Amino acid sequence: MSIDAPVRLGDWDTLLRLAREDDQVLVGAGLQERSGGDLVDRYAPLLLAGRTGVVAQLGQSLDGCIATASGDSHFVTGEADREHLHRLRALVDAVVVGPGTVRTDDPQLTVRAVEGPNPVRVVLDPRGTLLDRGVLRDPVTVHLVGEQARSPRTVLKTLRERGLRRILVEGGGATVSDWVAAGLVDRLYLTVAPLVVGRGGRRGISLPDVEPLTDCLRPPARRHLLGDDVCFELDLRA
Ligand SMILES: NC(=O)c1ccc[n+]([C@@H]2O[C@H](COP(=O)([O-])OP(=O)(O)OC[C@H]3O[C@@H](n4cnc5c(N)ncnc54)[C@H](OP(=O)(O)O)[C@@H]3O)[C@@H](O)[C@H]2O)c1
Known part of the structure; x- marks a missing residue:
């Protein structure tokens, strides 16, 4: 998906919350729930790389x-x-x-x-x-x-x-x-x-x-x- 597409605010709120999580399984599940969002696509590797x-x-x-x-x-x-x-x-x-x-x-x-x-x-x-x-x-x-x-x-x-x-x-x-x-x-x-x-x-x-x-x-x-x-x-x- 193009990253220039409109950003859904919910995606960003979720990413901010996930950014504070230590458990990679939970982070992965949260990202999966939000999959398809441009911001999720862009920042998922950063969050999955750990805290x-x-x-x-x-x-x-x-x-x-x-x-x-x-x-x-x-x-x-x-x-x-x-x-x-x-x-x-x-x-x-x-x-x-x-x-x-x-x-x-x-x-x-x-x-x-x-x-x-x-x-x-x-x-x-x-x-x-x-x-x-x-x-x-x-x-x-x-x-x-x-x-x-x-x-x-x-x-x-x-x-x-x-x-x-x-x-x-x-x-x-x-x-x-x-x-x-x-x-x-x-x-x-x-x-x-x-x-x-x-x-x-x-x-x-x-x-x-x-x-x-x-x-x-x-x-x-x-x-x-x-x-x-x-x-x-x-x-x-x-
Ligand atoms: N486009 C971007 O993404 C971006 C991001 C950040 C900054 N910038 C710009 O990058 C430039 C700064 O980058 P940089 O690589 O030159 O520096 P820097 O990485 O911020 O700092 C390191 C440099 O600061 C010098 N230094 C050491 N102690 C100092 C002190 N107390 N006071 C002043 N300088 C000291 C060092 O010189 P010595 O080796 O001689 O000790 C070293 O060259 C600025 O123009 C800034 O606007 C651009």
Whole structure:
């Protein structure tokens, strides 16, 4: 079924409820009950992957950029991808962003484009220089500084200890790449917009070189049409 078909609200309410369930049999049954819905089709693999997964996302241009050279990223992808991003936020316990993103955007990281709960915001700040950002004024925001923020594995352990289970790494490119390279990301949503940013643009995914081409990362993928954009859902656990 096309994902551009009208969304039935009941589907989304059910998905939000199922997102909090631990029992995969129950989740599977709930999804089956709702089978045929566009949102069910799009988010079922995420829910079935379990409550403790790590997902990541980036919205990029045709030439692989997530922002211009100056850091302007408003907006690379369109409205449908913004909704998708807010849905991802609603389905996770915590959303993680890197220092470059907080410095440039001071993002709210809340769920506004759809109904749903706000995740805990987690800001990585290895140099400890981000004190003036609005997102840090929320006492619930987890601000990880210095060594605590340097290694994705340490960050993930800290979040788990705080009871934060399903995690979204939202950007920027360097942070998502670090988490992918560390082997911690189960599912990566990469939305490509028909836009060319240019040579100086900020890179999205950037991983260590691999030779030959046949050994490069080519995970199983699903494609979702999001307005003019194409979202690749990559199963990095396969
Ligand atoms: N299109 C999208 O989906 C999307 C999503 C999120 C963000 N963005 C855009 O992506 C850009 C940021 O991405 P990014 O890859 O550059 O960064 P990032 O992943 O958010 O953060 C990592 C970068 O921040 C630097 N850094 C470390 N500590 C810092 C500190 N205390 N203050 C400031 N910077 C610090 C690091 O530089 P060193 O290596 O030198 O330490 C590293 O390059 C922004 O322009 C943002 O608007 C786009």
